[in-house]
Amino acid sequence: MDHNIYLLATDPKNPCRDVIHSRDTRLKVKVFCLDKERFSPDSNELQLYGYADNKLLAFETIDVAAEDAIDLVNAIKWYANYINCPKMEILPEDPRPNQNIAM
Structure with missing residues (x-):
């Protein structure tokens, strides 16, 4: 799906709160700067992680549909x-210590 076009919505009051939109699918992805804000993963959504200049980012889908989930990695690559x-490097789990312990 390299042909997809992505758009970016930014929050002028919070430079860490971007939302990636796929023009060709219904995929939407919230971006979180984990060094500047708290992040509690939503168990109904998909999360991936990545470092940008030593800053850890979390990427979480918004109302993901199964057919749109396949586009998630391409959307993150576009954002990178x-x-x-x-x-x-796109990471499948939160690399911070003690973040992946099941309760």
Whole structure:
């Protein structure tokens, strides 16, 4: 799905709160800067993580549909290029210590 076009909605009051929108699917992804804000993953959504210039980002879908989930990695790759971090490694779990312990 490399042909998809992505759009970015930004919050002028919070530079860490971007939302990636796919123009070609219903995929929407919230971006969180984990060094500046709290993040509690929603168990009904998908989360991926990545470092951008030593800052950990979380990416969480918004009302994800199964057919749109396949586009998630491409959307994050697009965002990584947009923020000038094209080599961002996309991580399946939160790399911070004690963040993946089941309660």
